[in-house]
Amino acid sequence: MTIQSIxxxxxxxxxxxGDTRLTQALGDCKVYPIVAxxxxxxxxxxxxxxxxxxxxxxKDGIAGDTVTFSxxxxxxxxxxxxxxxxxxxxxxxxKYVENNEICMVDTYMTSIRESYEASTYVQQMQFTxxxxxxxxx
Numbered sequence: 001m002t003i004q005s006i007x008x009x010x011x012x013x014x015x016x017x018g019d020t021r022l023t024q025a026l027g028d029c030k031v032y033p034i035v036a037x038x039x040x041x042x043x044x045x046x047x048x049x050x051x052x053x054x055x056x057x058x059k060d061g062i063a064g065d066t067v068t069f070s071x072x073x074x075x076x077x078x079x080x081x082x083x084x085x086x087x088x089x090x091x092x093x094x095k096y097v098e099n100n101e102i103c104m105v106d107t108y109m110t111s112i113r114e115s116y117e118a119s120t121y122v123q124q125m126q127f128t129x130x131x132x133x134x135x136x137x
Contacts, residue, residue: 003054003063003064003065003102003131003132003133004101004102004131004133005052005065005067005102005131006049006052007101007102008049008067008069008102008104008129008131009033009047009048009049009069010099011097011098011099011102011104012047012049012069012071012092013031013033013047014097014099015091015092015095015097015104016031016045016047016071016088016091016092017029017031019087019088019090019091021087021090021091022045022084022087022088022091025043025080025083025084025087026043026044026045026084027041027043030043030044030045031044031045031046031047032044032045032046032047033046033047033048034046034047034048036074042074042075042076042077042120043073043074043075043076043077043080043081043084044073044074045071045072045073045074045084045088046071046072046074047069047070047071047072048069048070049067049068049069050068050069050070050126051067051068052065052066052067052068052131053065053066053067054066055130063132064130064131064132065130065131065132066128066129066130066131067104067128067129067130067131068110068126068127068128069126069127069129070124070125070126070127071085071088071092071124071125071127072122072123072124072125073085073088073122073123073125074120074121074122075120075121076119076120076121077121078121080121081114081121081122081123082114082123084123085112085123085125088125089109089125092107092109092127093107093108093109093127094106094107094108095107098134099134100134101133101134102131102132102133102134103131103132103133103134104129104130104131105129105130105131105132106129106130107127107128107129108127108128108129109125109126109127110126110127110128111125111126112124112125112126
């Protein structure tokens, strides 16, 4: 059976968009895959899958993947960008998240960098998680 890790964006979006504190800080549900629409106002959040690597192999094939993904917070205020990045981290780390296809476990931030680009304060966090197909009882 193939692990459906490529679909992890669905879980990332559901987790971030489902966090009330984060969406309130964003002023709306401004959580987007890969790129925000041109008319999006600050602050907003963008995420993307960066890498998928098998972590457990069995005689039947791959039983689980390690997935690396990025979450970027953009704002016109430095302190707001830091506060929102902290909320995004809290929403994702150490959670068990599932949908009808996969589950995401053992999520933790592995790095963060900040920058200032085109009048925008950017907090870019990278996370690592394990993904398995959801099992049914």
